[in-house]
Amino acid sequence: MATGDIVLGPNQYGKAECRLVRITRDPDAAGDATRHGIEDLNVTSQLRGDFEACHTEGDNSQVVATDTQKNTVYAFAKEHGVHSPEQFLTTLGEHFVGEFPWVHGGRWEAEQYTWDRIVADGDPHDHAFVRAGRETRTCVVQRDGDELFVVSGLKDCTVLKSTGSEFHGFPRDRYTTLGDTTDRILATSVSAAWRYTPAAVASGLDYNALYADVRDLLLEAFAQLHSLALQQSIFAMGKAVLEQVEEVAEIKLSCPNKHHFLVDLAPFGLDNDHEVFFAADRPYGLIQATVQREGTPAEPRAWASIPGFA
Numbered sequence: 001m002a003t004g005d006i007v008l009g010p011n012q013y014g015k016a017e018c019r020l021v022r023i024t025r026d027p028d029a030a031g032d033a034t035r036h037g038i039e040d041l042n043v044t045s046q047l048r049g050d051f052e053a054c055h056t057e058g059d060n061s062q063v064v065a066t067d068t069q070k071n072t073v074y075a076f077a078k079e080h081g082v083h084s085p086e087q088f089l090t091t092l093g094e095h096f097v098g099e100f101p102w103v104h105g106g107r108w109e110a111e112q113y114t115w116d117r118i119v120a121d122g123d124p125h126d127h128a129f130v131r132a133g134r135e136t137r138t139c140v141v142q143r144d145g146d147e148l149f150v151v152s153g154l155k156d157c158t159v160l161k162s163t164g165s166e167f168h169g170f171p172r173d174r175y176t177t178l179g180d181t182t183d184r185i186l187a188t189s190v191s192a193a194w195r196y197t198p199a200a201v202a203s204g205l206d207y208n209a210l211y212a213d214v215r216d217l218l219l220e221a222f223a224q225l226h227s228l229a230l231q232q233s234i235f236a237m238g239k240a241v242l243e244q245v246e247e248v249a250e251i252k253l254s255c256p257n258k259h260h261f262l263v264d265l266a267p268f269g270l271d272n273d274h275e276v277f278f279a280a281d282r283p284y285g286l287i288q289a290t291v292q293r294e295g296t297p298a299e300p301r302a303w304a305s306i307p308g309f310a
């Protein structure tokens with residue numbers, strides 16, 4: 001029989017997946033506000049602090065209701081605007097920690113979905129949009145007392161190179177059937193998450209511009225590297241970001257290898273010179289890596305609640 005008191009361990013709570021659409025009507029130079037903007041997010045708010053009495057005794061006197069957290073998300077969208085997921089989540093965190101003395105920190109997460117203007121009569125429409133399916137922007141902001149951790153990212157960014165990829169030189173044992181290839185399709189769905197340095201976070205960042213820069217650098221590196229392995233591509237992608245964006249302390253990537261197998265058309269008397277492929281959906285290789293700056297201390301608290309990366 002085990003002995004010792006049973007005590008509450010780490011805990012957090014809040015409202016998950018508050019779907020928030022914020023329409024902005026910023027007047028143009030002539031004061032005309034007929035042109036709308038749209039910010040479309042999925043926001044999760046979770047608080048950390050002294051919630052022991054609730055768990056052990058049902059005493060709710062310190063429980064900021066999840067419903068209140070949800071309402072705050074929507075009210076802040078009106079009062080402060082969204083601007084960027086990073087800025088919006090940081091403002092939420094400041095509020096909860098500042099307002100309730102027993103709230104010591106928390107975790108605020110968002111996905112952001114992009115909309116493009118529909119082109120009508122040759123012009124981008126003022127208030128009609130089409131969902132841009134390219135990738136989903138992600139963000140997790142965490143506070144531990146006065147310390148702030150901002151991890152931004154993207155997911156579901158599917159990319160493919162139809163050549164410029166090889167894979168050979170791997171060890172062979174009695175279970176190895178894969179042949180060497182000097183020309184294959186390389187395709188993946190990139191998930192990436194990068195942590196901004198504390199100094200950069202404190203200085204106030206243009207998170208939207210940085211997001212676009214990082215995404216473009218990842219894509220460019222994927223395209224430009226003549227790849228000998230998806231591992232090499234991933235490292236090159238992360239390295240490009242760290243070389244170009246000093247505000248980023250480290251970056252994690254997780255990439256399924258979306259295998260494309262050349263179909264054997266010989267039974268039909270047809271050759272197949274890298275033209276017809278079977279796109280397999282599973283199983284897939286899963287390649288994950290962290291790319292970091294030598295000497296930069298690790299910050300496990302920034303990553304503790306972000307699954308799916310090495």
Ligand SMILES: O=c1[nH]c(=O)c2[nH]c(=O)[nH]c2[nH]1
Binds near residue numbers: 228
């Ligand atoms: O880029 C690759 N990395 C691997 O580790 C691997 N393993 C495999 O079977 N194919 C590939 N491709």
